[in-house]
Amino acid sequence: MTATARFRTARRSRFAALALTLPLLTACGASVEAGEQNRKVTVNRCGEPVEYTTPSRSVVYEAGSADKMFALGLTDRVHGYLMPPANPPVEESPWAAEYAKVQFLGDDLLNREAVVEAKADLVVAGWNSGFSDQRGITPAILDTLGVQSFMHTESCFNYPGHPEKVAPFDALYADLERLGQIFDVPDRARDLVDGYRDRAERVRAQAPGGDPVPVFLYDSGTDQPTTAGNQVPPNDIIRFAGGRNIFDTLDGRWNKVGWESVVQAQPEVIVILDYGDKPAQEKIDFLKNSPVTAGLPAVAGNRFFVLDYNEGISGPRNLDGLEKFGEYLRTLGD
The missing domain is CATH 3.40.50.1980 (Nitrogenase molybdenum iron protein domain)
Structure with missing residues (x-):
């Protein structure tokens, strides 16, 4: 034993x-x-x-x-x-x-x-x-x-x-x-x-105009990525800030998807969920070095936004994450 x-x-x-x-x-x-x-x-x-x-x-x-x-x-x-x-x-x-x-x-x-x-x-x-x-x-x-x-x-x-x-x-x-x-x-x-x-309403009111930016939330996983469906806080964070979760039609919480679906969606921004045993920089390095994802617009343009774990799970810090991501999206248009 x-x-x-x-x-x-x-x-x-x-x-x-x-x-x-x-x-x-x-x-x-x-x-x-x-x-x-x-x-x-x-x-x-x-x-x-x-x-x-x-x-x-x-x-x-x-x-x-x-x-x-x-x-x-x-x-x-x-x-x-x-x-x-x-x-x-x-x-x-x-x-x-x-x-x-x-x-x-x-x-x-x-x-x-x-x-x-x-x-x-x-x-x-x-x-x-x-x-x-x-x-x-x-x-x-x-x-x-x-x-x-x-x-x-x-x-x-x-x-x-x-x-x-x-x-x-x-x-x-x-x-x-x-x-x-x-x-x-x-x-x-x-x-x-x-x-x-x-x-939340103040962030929504300041969201960039035009078509929402396609955004991929990367939680973890190399063979298959785990991402946010429409039933977890990052979906609302992305939506209220003026983006569009590329998996917003996925009726679920945290789900595994295929890389081919990510590539097909061509995300302009990638939100990296950062937590203790899976730090953000490791995930960013993987996306930059993988031949599957290196050519994505977000990766090629180095458009990564790091969302703290406690800003991504249900809690008061969701508002902090929303405000920070809203500011980030606004800077992309400057």
Whole structure:
């Protein structure tokens, strides 16, 4: 047995023991005031109405989840965060000071053991990017453990049984408003969403005239590239800024496509998604050196725009990515 296998076996054993003690952990971990314990509100979760009590010990997965909570001023309701290696360092976040106030729970994928050890009363994550049938951590499973869950609306497109198809930026706004309801800060959520809508509209108003520039989002992959369909934030970032995602008719989230489709579309700009284990420069070098892509207009013209990972997944930093990309497209016309 490898060291990794021994580690996973030990983790499973610890989880089995922890699961037996969950009622005790939940009871001693709660710090919600008496009035809030009795407060209940029904909020949609991927098209399904779910009743929530006010959480006080949330666990958030990835920066998109944490950022939504911090932007809403809910740091005191976050116990800790899980941050897998793909995420850029939290010290680079606009909310670095807020991350420092809560516990770092590990760089593993979302898992039940971490949730139980944290005595969580709410888990915030996306479907497939956090919650997963394969890894045995789903809203239904957490329900049996007495732990509430909140899923990013943008990720609901792939959620079985309760599909909810919402444009990516509208999904971000829905999340903030729903979290505002759950935590009883609806006015704060409304003000935040109004501000984000205004920022997006300002970029749209300044978009270059004429036909939208064809844009290819390159996430990863050499044999086959992974790119953005129309159900993830980069599609709206590209569209609002005045470009056109060459795969905007792809009704999906993150998808593998063929290089021949990319070549056929002749993108004028390539957006590179930059994250920890797949840095942007490596992808740019690959595109420049591959005989398949070296002749693309974007590559030949060195028109690459680097989008930070946390500007490309559902979260408040989508607006930062939009503003930067909008400015980039405007400079192309100068």
